[in-house]
Amino acid sequence: MVAEQKSNSTATAVLLAAGSGSRFLGRQHKLLTQILGRSIFAWSVDHLVEAQFRNIIIVTGAVDLSSQISDAQISGAQISGANLIVVHNGNWQSGMASSLQCGLAEAQRLGASAVVIGLADQPAIVGSSWQRVAHSTAPLAVATYNGVRGNPVRVHAELWPLLPTSGDDGARSLFKSHKDLLEEVACDGSSQDLDTNEDIVSLTKLLSQ
Numbered sequence: 001m002v003a004e005q006k007s008n009s010t011a012t013a014v015l016l017a018a019g020s021g022s023r024f025l026g027r028q029h030k031l032l033t034q035i036l037g038r039s040i041f042a043w044s045v046d047h048l049v050e051a052q053f054r055n056i057i058i059v060t061g062a063v064d065l066s067s068q069i070s071d072a073q074i075s076g077a078q079i080s081g082a083n084l085i086v087v088h089n090g091n092w093q094s095g096m097a098s099s100l101q102c103g104l105a106e107a108q109r110l111g112a113s114a115v116v117i118g119l120a121d122q123p124a125i126v127g128s129s130w131q132r133v134a135h136s137t138a139p140l141a142v143a144t145y146n147g148v149r150g151n152p153v154r155v156h157a158e159l160w161p162l163l164p165t166s167g168d169d170g171a172r173s174l175f176k177s178h179k180d181l182l183e184e185v186a187c188d189g190s191s192q193d194l195d196t197n198e199d200i201v202s203l204t205k206l207l208s209q
Contacts, residue, residue, distance in 0.1 A: 011134045011154065012112035013053040014103035016170075017041060017120035018061025018092040029063040030194045031120055035204050040194050041068050043123030043207060047189075050127030051134065053116075055083045057106050059099045061092025085110075095168035104160050115160075117171055118152035121193045124206040125151060129187035138183035140174055143191065149175075149184065150191025 017031060031041040038046075045068075048056060058069070069086060089102045100117065107115045116134045118125055125143070133143050133154045141154040153171040155163065159181075164173055175182055190206050192199065 010113040011053065012055040012057060012107045012110055012115050013048055013051065013130065013134070013152075014057045014059065014100070014107065014115045014117045015044065015048055015120050016059050016096065016099045016103065016117065017044075017065060018059050018089045018099040018102075019096070019121075031063060031065065032068070033194065033200070035123070035200065036207055039068055040123050040203075041065055041120050044118070044120045044125070045069070047123070047125060047127050048118065048130055049084075051130035052127075053130070053134070055085065055107075055110050055112065057085050057087055057103050058120075059087050059089050059103045061089040061099060094166060096170050097164040097167050100163060100170050101165055104163065108157075108160075112157065114154055114156045116152045116154045119193060121195070122151055122191050123194070124190040124192055124203060125187075126189035129189050132185050132187055136183050136185055139181040140171075140178055141183045141185050142172075142175070143187040144184045145187060145190055150187075 031039065033040050035043065085106060087102050087106050089099045091098045104115065116130060129143050130152055133141050133152050136154055139156040139159055142149050143152055144150065155171050159174060162174060163171060192202055192206060194200065194203060
């Protein structure tokens with residue numbers, strides 16, 4: 001478990017898990033793909049729970065993840081004191097922006113001062129990386145891995161109205177328009193995603209460490 005920071009009380013975590021994963025050619029949805037006996041989704045959620053956010057929002061869409069959540073992740077979230085909220089995006093086919101907006105709407109309802117956004121198909125993002133980005137004092141922050149930008153991304157509430165409402169763009173749309181507000185946060189782990197069958201090999205190595 002991660003112990004280097006206290007609970008992230010005002011920043012809310014948003015995990016986007018709504019896409020169809022159409023490029024992945026496995027026999028099931030990529031988030032249900034097993035690595036080392038656990039699904040990609042389970043790895044991602046368990047690492048996020050370790051970061052000790054008070055509120056965690058999971059945005060679902062293309063695939064039913066209810067059994068994945070109820071089996072292990074909710075018990076883990078209760079142990080850490082997190083409030084785990086599942087929001088279904090009925091418009092997930094329209095692109096990532098719609099899922100992001102679902103997460104923001106729930107975060108606003110919860111009174112969050114910032115969101116820390118990650119993707120459920122990136123299971124090697126460890127809890128300490130979520131924490132480090134969450135504790136950035138910059139209005140906009142992004143995790144880096146060996147100097148390369150990845151996820152998660154922290155966005156202060158004042159910037160939420162500037163985030164896209166349609167299409168496949170997410171928080172990265174602000175990196176150029178508001179680069180003066182952006183902080184890069186060096187992190188452990190990796191933001192390697194599961195996009196093709198070949199990625200299973202590299203993710204297995206990362207998750208074995």
